[in-house]
Amino acid sequence: MGRADAQMRANQVDAAIASWKELAAQNPDWSYATRREEKDVWETGSREERLLLLEHLRSVEPVRAREILATTWAQEPVKDRVAFLEKLAIGVSSSDESFINEALHDRSVEVRRAARGLLAALPDSEFSRRLKELANQVLSFKKPLLGKARIEAALPEDPIAWLKANDIEIDNPPRNAAQSMGAKGWALKELISLIPIAHWSELWTKSPIEIIRAGLDSEWRESLVLGFVFATRRDRDPDWIEALLEFMSDYEKFPQVTELAASLPAARLEALIFRSLKSESEELRDVQAFRLLWVHRSNWSDQLSRAVVNSFKKRVDPGKSNNFDWQTKTALKQFARFVSPALYDELALAWQMESESPPNLSKGVDAFQSLLAFRRDMHRAISEKEQTS
Numbered sequence: 001m002g003r004a005d006a007q008m009r010a011n012q013v014d015a016a017i018a019s020w021k022e023l024a025a026q027n028p029d030w031s032y033a034t035r036r037e038e039k040d041v042w043e044t045g046s047r048e049e050r051l052l053l054l055e056h057l058r059s060v061e062p063v064r065a066r067e068i069l070a071t072t073w074a075q076e077p078v079k080d081r082v083a084f085l086e087k088l089a090i091g092v093s094s095s096d097e098s099f100i101n102e103a104l105h106d107r108s109v110e111v112r113r114a115a116r117g118l119l120a121a122l123p124d125s126e127f128s129r130r131l132k133e134l135a136n137q138v139l140s141f142k143k144p145l146l147g148k149a150r151i152e153a154a155l156p157e158d159p160i161a162w163l164k165a166n167d168i169e170i171d172n173p174p175r176n177a178a179q180s181m182g183a184k185g186w187a188l189k190e191l192i193s194l195i196p197i198a199h200w201s202e203l204w205t206k207s208p209i210e211i212i213r214a215g216l217d218s219e220w221r222e223s224l225v226l227g228f229v230f231a232t233r234r235d236r237d238p239d240w241i242e243a244l245l246e247f248m249s250d251y252e253k254f255p256q257v258t259e260l261a262a263s264l265p266a267a268r269l270e271a272l273i274f275r276s277l278k279s280e281s282e283e284l285r286d287v288q289a290f291r292l293l294w295v296h297r298s299n300w301s302d303q304l305s306r307a308v309v310n311s312f313k314k315r316v317d318p319g320k321s322n323n324f325d326w327q328t329k330t331a332l333k334q335f336a337r338f339v340s341p342a343l344y345d346e347l348a349l350a351w352q353m354e355s356e357s358p359p360n361l362s363k364g365v366d367a368f369q370s371l372l373a374f375r376r377d378m379h380r381a382i383s384e385k386e387q388t389s
Contacts, residue, residue: 058090123196159187192227208243341375
């Protein structure tokens with residue numbers, strides 16, 4: 001009940017804010033009321049209401065959001081300061097740098113960690129500039145006349161102290177990381193993860209693919225790749241995402257890589273899936289194409305929809321009773337949410353179950369087609385309503 005009440009309050013605040021903004025847009029003389037209501041919510045609202053207000057303001061008036069946060073910042077508890085800082089990631093810009101720099105020296109380690117992440121997202125911030133200067137001192141891209149290119153690192157004996165002396169704080173390594181990477185490896189990973197990912201191509205005039213390949217041939221391989229993954233996840237650079245997927249998607253140590261694909265524009269993600277399908281003889285298996293489809297959570301093109309259904313048809317053999325596993329069944333149910341509903345008639349006709357098909361296969365395909373038919377009917381109803389209105 002408490003969770004439902006909290007959601008109801010959040011919905012009410014959201015609706016109220018929308019109404020205030022609409023009134024203010026219609027009559028500038030009413031804008032003072034909007035400001036007053038925002039102030040009341042910020043000073044007297046619940047934590048959920050205040051977070052919702054801050055999120056809304058960051059999307060429409062980012063400076064106003066920062067200003068209203070500054071009025072109570074010093075009195076906020078640690079967990080709220082962290083949560084509010086995370087909302088500043090919405091539309092973060094150089095105008096926020098001064099405020100975030102203050103948070104960078106907060107008494108709480110959690111707040112300082114959140115501030116580092118925000119400043120790292122600003123490639124021209126003073127924080128990013130210092131990080132890049134330090135990294136340039138210890139990292140180099142080497143290409144011998146014979147042999148493969150590699151990235152070399154020359155870190156001080158106490159890298160964490162070295163960073164701290166240059167006013168850069170990183171977390172101390174957890175025990176398992178200290179054992180697997182060592183202090184230098186951990187510091188290198190943290191350093192790279194905080195640097196804008198585009199910096200390396202600019203510094204070395206190399207493509208992301210060339211840099212990743214050199215990182216994989218380095219003795220600091222794990223630290224370099226993890227740093228690249230975390231920085232790419234923050235910056236969502238499509239060229240780096242594709243390069244990491246090309247090299248790293250099958251490495252068990254780096255499960256975060258496939259998740260990066262969700263940040264790709266739909267057209268680039270679908271192009272990756274098609275390339276993977278082609279390399280896998282157009283049959284879906286527990287490999288890259290299958291994993292990429294799981295993160296493609298927007299409407300699929302007609303071309304991709306056809307290709308996926310055809311791949312499933314090859315994957316499941318009606319003559320065998322044990323090849324329609326739980327993974328295939330789960331995937332069919334999930335993918336029916338994104339296959340183009342306009343193709344229902346075509347796909348249903350092309351995938352008809354024979355009478356001797358195993359029951360679990362028939363049920364799985366029927367569930368897929370039922371959901372797709374529901375989506376088709378819903379789209380038709382919405383379209384008809386829009387045409388008559």
